[in-house]
Structures are given as C-alpha cells and as structure tokens.
Amino acid sequence: MSAVPPRQSPLDDAVARISKLHPKRIDLTLGRMWRVLERLDHPERRLPPVIHVAGTNGKGSTVAYLRAILEAAGLRVHVFTSPYLVRINECVRLAGTLVADDALRDALLECERANGGEPLTLFEIKTAAAFLLFARSPADVLLLEVGLGGRLDSTNVVETPLASVITPVGIDHVEFLGGSLAEIAGEKAGIIKPGVPVICAEQSPEAEVVIEQRAKRMRSPLHAAGQHWHVHAEHGRLVYQDESGLLDLAAPRLFGRHQFDNAGLAIATLRAQDRFSIETTAFERGVTGAEWPARMQRLTSGRIVDQAPRDAELWLDGGHNADGGRIAAAALGDLEERVSRPLVVITGMMGNKDAKGFLANFAGLTRHVIAVPIPNMENAMPPEVLAEAVRALDMRAETAVSVAAALRSVARLAYEIPPRILITGSLYLAGHVLSENGTPPA
Numbered sequence: 001m002s003a004v005p006p007r008q009s010p011l012d013d014a015v016a017r018i019s020k021l022h023p024k025r026i027d028l029t030l031g032r033m034w035r036v037l038e039r040l041d042h043p044e045r046r047l048p049p050v051i052h053v054a055g056t057n058g059k060g061s062t063v064a065y066l067r068a069i070l071e072a073a074g075l076r077v078h079v080f081t082s083p084y085l086v087r088i089n090e091c092v093r094l095a096g097t098l099v100a101d102d103a104l105r106d107a108l109l110e111c112e113r114a115n116g117g118e119p120l121t122l123f124e125i126k127t128a129a130a131f132l133l134f135a136r137s138p139a140d141v142l143l144l145e146v147g148l149g150g151r152l153d154s155t156n157v158v159e160t161p162l163a164s165v166i167t168p169v170g171i172d173h174v175e176f177l178g179g180s181l182a183e184i185a186g187e188k189a190g191i192i193k194p195g196v197p198v199i200c201a202e203q204s205p206e207a208e209v210v211i212e213q214r215a216k217r218m219r220s221p222l223h224a225a226g227q228h229w230h231v232h233a234e235h236g237r238l239v240y241q242d243e244s245g246l247l248d249l250a251a252p253r254l255f256g257r258h259q260f261d262n263a264g265l266a267i268a269t270l271r272a273q274d275r276f277s278i279e280t281t282a283f284e285r286g287v288t289g290a291e292w293p294a295r296m297q298r299l300t301s302g303r304i305v306d307q308a309p310r311d312a313e314l315w316l317d318g319g320h321n322a323d324g325g326r327i328a329a330a331a332l333g334d335l336e337e338r339v340s341r342p343l344v345v346i347t348g349m350m351g352n353k354d355a356k357g358f359l360a361n362f363a364g365l366t367r368h369v370i371a372v373p374i375p376n377m378e379n380a381m382p383p384e385v386l387a388e389a390v391r392a393l394d395m396r397a398e399t400a401v402s403v404a405a406a407l408r409s410v411a412r413l414a415y416e417i418p419p420r421i422l423i424t425g426s427l428y429l430a431g432h433v434l435s436e437n438g439t440p441p442a
Contacts, residue, residue, distance in 0.1 A: 009101060010101070010102075010105055011088070011089075011101040011102075011104060011105040011108075014105050014108050014109060014112075015088060015108070015122070017112075018108060018112055018120075018122055018125055019122045021112075021115070021117070021118075021119060021120045021121075021122075021125070022119045022120055022121040022122070022124075024119075026121070026148070026176060028148065028149060028152035028153070028176055029152055030152055030154070030156065030157065032118070032119060032120050032121070032124055033124050033127070033128070033154045033157055034157065035115075035118070036111060036114055036115050036120060036124070036125070036128050037128060037131070037157060039114040039115070039116075040110070040111065040114050040128060040131075040132060043128075043131040043132045043134070043135035043136075044131050044135075044157045044158055045159075046135040047078075047131065047134050047135055047142050047158065048078060048134070048138075048139045048140060048141050048142045049140070049141050049142070049161070049162040049275055050141075050142045050143075050144050050158045050161040050162055051066060051141065051142070051143050051144065051161060051162050051163045051165060051269060051273075052144050052146070052155065052156075052158060052161040052163070052164050052165065052191050053066075053143065053144065053145045053146060053165040053166075053167065054146040054149075054150040054153075054164075054165070054166050054167070054188045054189075054190075054191045055146075055165075055166050055167025055168055055169060055188060055201065056167065056168060056169050056170040056171075056172050056184070056188070056321070056323065057167060057168050057170055057319075057321070057323050057324055057327065058167040058168055058201065058258065058261070058262045058265070059081075059145050059146065059167050060081055060145065060292055060295065061254060061259060061262040061290075061292045061295055062165065062167055062262045062265050062266050062269075063079060063081055063143050063145050064254070064290040064291060064292040065252075065262060065263045065265075065266035065267075065286060065287060065290045066143050066266045066269060066270065066286075067079055067093075067143055067286075067290070068285070068286035068287070068289050068290035068291075069266060069267070069270060069278060069282055069283055069285075069286030069287070069290075070140075070141060070143075070270070070276070070278075070282075070286070071096060071286070072281070072282040072283075072285035072286045072289065073276065073277075073278050073279065073282035073286075074282075075140040075141060075276060076095040076096065076138065076139040076140045076141075077093075077095065077096060077139060077140065077141055077142075077143060078093065078094055078095060078134045078137070078139040078141070078142040078143070079092075079093035079142070079143045079145075080092060080093075080127070080130045080134070080142070080143070080144050080145060080155070081093075081143075081145045082123065082126075082145060082147045083147075083427055083428075084431070085293060085294055085318075085427065085430060085431035085434055085435075085440070085441055086431050086434055086435045086440040086441060087440065087441075088104070088126070089101065089104060090441055091126060091130065092104060092129075092130045092133060094133060094134070094137045094139070095137060095138070095139045098442075099133060103133065104129065104133070107129035107130075107132045107133050108125060108126070108129045110129070110132060111125045111128045111129050111132065112125065121154075123147050123148075123154055124154045127147070127154040127155055128154075140276070141162070141276070144158065144161070146188075146191065148173060148176060148177075149173070149176060149177050149184075149187040149188065149190070150187050150188040150189065150190040150191040151186070151187045151188075151189075151190020151191070152187075152190070153190075153191075156190060156191055159193065160193055160195075160196060161191075161193060161196055162196075162273050162275060163196065163197050163198075163199055163269050163272060163273050164191050164192050164193060164196050164197070164198045164199070164220070165198075165199045165200075165265065165269050166188055166189065166191075166198065166199070166200045166201065166203075166211060167201050167262070167265060168201045168202065168203060168261075168323065169181060169184055169185045169188050169203055169204070169207040169211075170184075170321060170322065170323035170324075171184065171321065171322060171323075171354075171357075172184075172320075172321040172323075175352065180206070181204055181206040181207045182206045182207070182209075182210050184207070185203070185206065185207035185208075185210040185211055186210050186214070188207075188211075189210055189211045189214035189215075190214075192211075192214050192215055192218050192220050193218060193220065194218045194219060194220065195218070195219055195220060196218075196220050197220065197221045197222075197223060197272045197273065198211070198215045198220045198221065198222050198223065199223045199265065199268050199269040199272050200222065200223065200224045200225060201225050201261060201265050202224075202225040202226050202261065203224075208224070211224075212224075221272070223242075223268055223272045225261070225264065225265065225268070228242060228243070228268075229241065229242035229264070229267075229268045229271075230242070230264075231260055231261060231263070231264025231267070231268075232260065233251065233257065233260050236251055237249060237250060237251055238250070238251055238252065238260055238263060238264070238287060240264050240267050240268075242268065242271060244271060247267065247280060247283060249280075249283060249284045249287050249288075250284055250287065250288045251287075251288070252287050252288065252290065253287075253288050253289060253290060253291070254290060254291070254292060254295060254296070255296045255298070255331060256295075256296045256327060256328075256330065256331035256334070257330060257331070257334060258327045258330070258331070263287045263290075266286075266287075267283055267287075270283075293316075293430075293434060293441045294316050294317065294318040294427060294430035294431070294434065295317060295318060296315060296316075296317050296328060296331045297315065297316045297317070298313070298314070298315055299314045299315070299316055299433075299437060299439070300314075301439075302437035302438045302439050303404075303436060303437055303438050304403060304404060304407065304433055304436050304437035305437060307404045307407035307408050307411070308407045308410065308411065308421060309407075309410055309411040309413075309415065309418055309419060310411075310418065311418035312410070312418045312419050312420070312421055313335075313341060313418070313419075313420040313421065314407075314421050314423070315332075315420070315421065315422045315423070316422075316423050316424070316430055316433055316434070317331075317422060317423070317424045317430070318424070318426065318427035318429075318430040319358070319424055319425070320349060320350065320353055320358065320425055320426050320427065321353065321354065321357070321358060322354060322357035322358055322360075322361070324358065325357070325358040325359065325360070325361035325362065325424075326361045328361070328422065328424055329361035329362055329365060332362075332365055332420070332422065333365065335420065336365070336420075340417075341417055341418065341419055341420040342366075342368075342415050342417060342419045342420070343362075343365050343366040343368075343419065343420050343421075343422065344366060344368045344369075344370065344410050344419050344420070344421045344422075345359075345362050345366050345368070345369045345370070345421075345422050345424065346369075346370045346372060346400075346403060346406045346407070346410075346421060346422070346423045346424075347359065347369060347370070347371055347372070347386065347423075347424055347425035347429075348371065348372045348373060348374040348380065348381070348383070348386070348403075348425050348426055348429040349374075349380070349381045349386055349425040349426050349429075350374070350377065350379055350380055350381060350426055350428070351379045351380060351381045352379065353381070353425075353426075355381060355385075355386055355389035355390075356389045356392060356393060358425065359389060359390055359393060359395075360393055362395070363393050363394065363395055366395065367394075367395050367396045368395070368396050369387075369390045369395050369396065369397050369398075370397070370398050370399065370400050370406040370409065370410070371383040371384070371386035371387040371390065371397060371398070371399045371400075372399070372400050372401070372402060372403055372405075372406050372429075373401070373402070374426055374428050374429045374432065375402075375432050376432075377428055380426075380428075383399040383400070384399055386399075386425075387399050403423060403429075403432070403433055403436070404436070407421070
C-alpha cells in the first residue's frame, strides 16, 4: 500500500491558493501593492518606526544583528524578512515571536478578500498581511527587509522610515534589476527617502557613486563605511569607531570575517538614529547573541548529519551569487588556517544563477564538488549542467540524487583526515537541508 501524503495545514492551503493569483513571471511594480493597501485602509501608515534594509548580500545577517541589539536594549521588535527557509512564518516576527499559523492565515485571507481576485503576487500579499499584523501589534520598531531590488519592491511603500540601510551591492537578479553594478545600485538606492539617514556598507566605486548621488538628491544624511564609520577585527574582537567614539566588543557569534562588517553596519545604523538610546552592553550582547540560519552555519546533529563521514565538519550556507561565493570561500580559508581538512563542496543552484561565477571562488580550495538537485523547484539547475560548470573550472565533479546521497558518497571515500563539507548554492537548498535534518529555524 502506498503511503498517504501528509495533509497540508490550513495555512499551506491558503498560500497555495493565493500563489495562483499572479502566475506570471515577476514584474516589479508598486501599483498592485498600493491598490490592496488602500482597500485595507493603509496599514503601512500605522507601523512602528521602520528601519528599511536593502542590498544584495548580508541583509538578513544585518537585520539579525539589529534585532539582537535592540532586544538586548529592552525594545519590542517586529521583523519582516525573506525568503523563508522552511516555513513561511519565518518571514514575520511579532515583538520577538514568529507569527502563529492561524494569525498569518487570517491576515492573508483578509488581504485576499480585499484584493477581490485581481492579480497580486504572493510576496505582495505576504507583505500586505505582515503590515496588517505589525499595525495591530504593539512594538517599538520594525525591521523591514527588501525582497527584490528596492525602488519597486513591495516594502517600499513606507514614506518616512527611521533609517535606510544598504548592505553590499553585487551582481544578482540581472533579469529584473539590470546587468551593471550602477543599474542595480540605482534600484537598491530607491529606498532612500527625503531627509532620512542612509547607512551604507562599503561598496564598489560604481555602486558607491550612485548611492551618494541619490542621498544628495534626497538631502539624506549619508553614513558610509570607510568614510564616516569604521569596523575591523583586532585581537579576536570587534572594534568600531565613528565620530561619537569607539566600541571595543567581543567578536560576532556568526562565523566569517564578513560578519564583522554586517555587525558594524547594524551598529552604525543604530548610532545614526536618535529615537532610541542604546548602551554599550546592549551592542555587545546583540553582536555576540545574533543568530541567522544557513549563513555559514555549523550542523552538528540531525538526520542529514548522520549521513556524513564520522567526525566530518558539516557547514551550510545559502550563498548563491559570485559575492556570496567569495564570502563563503573566505570563511573556509579562515577555517583551513585554524584546522586543515580536505574540503568537499555539495552544491545545488537555481537555473537563473551564474554557476561558474559562484563556484570559481572554491577552485583554489577543493577539487571535489558534488552537484545535487533542489527538491520541488521546477527552475532548479539540473545537476549535470551544474557539474559541467564545475568541470569547466578544472575541478572534479560528480552528481548525486540528493544531499543525503552525496554525503554517503563522501563517506565512501578514503580520506585520511575527516573532511570539511560545505553544502551551498541556494537558500532553497539550505531550507531543504534544515527541514530534512530536523533542525528548522526557530
């Protein structure tokens, strides 16, 4: 007798139905969003003070530091992030707690009724539902992460945020945002509002000039990394400095040298605003306590881990573009300096990603890459196509039917030292791994 598939929850049913409202490709516009918000009596006008975060890489980690610091200061924090890894609830956090299934479903259904069957993307209706929930639940601040781009993103309906934050801008989503750093930076800088402080990570010269011009045009005070504030690692600690003084803090809990930059951006943001007073102790507790899954996350137990070779190190990272690969490769280089191990990369990617640009970062670190499919993703890159991209970089490539099968394949190899294994290439793959491992985000 065949197994009966698990029954979808009422929330899953609602998401599946709503997803069919707009079956076309993504077409960035704010028209649909303004229409449904008007019918909902504009919940975006009743939000707590908003910190709006755009950029290509590091948005989620920066939001995680902001949240941890603000909560360490005793404040109630709403959070909106995307995409989710395992459950859609991860996108909406109400005053520190992930939204409950029933509350999110009710908000989605309210937005669906207001929309009246007209075209609306899932991200748009999810954003509108989040605004309803945020407007109805007390909090001191809302951390609002852009979904795609900035200028025409569904979140860009907040007229006067507390601060506009731009993380490092890189090449990604070229089919929607443009093929050059200047074009992409222009889309990201679209979140800058008149007179609102702009806190900017270190950028390439092409992106930097675009952001500076937009801030000047909007008469928005610019707080740029390397100019107005500085952060670096010193003797294993995080040292931050701006015109207000110096902070000497313990190192971030999240792994990788890039996390010092993300934490610094969060610190600079909170020091650029004057609504909340943040003590040094809150900065340190936030920096050392922030958590953000699937960003150089060490997996130490679970069903997937059990498939790996005994005593192997298993790491998970959702990086999927060239800059994300560079960041992960740098973190692996740091690990290699501490304890040398042979490296195996298990990767799955979406079909619209630059596989060679991403994987080239690992060419000097490993010659063994295993390409896998991303389950339930129609637009995923076929493993053999991904393997060909690996071979074009003079690395050894093979394919496996799943991450678990890839790990079992590694276990059969006769490594003298237990290997270090990185699973990477897509947040969708990372979410699948966390779900299969039995360690979903909390």
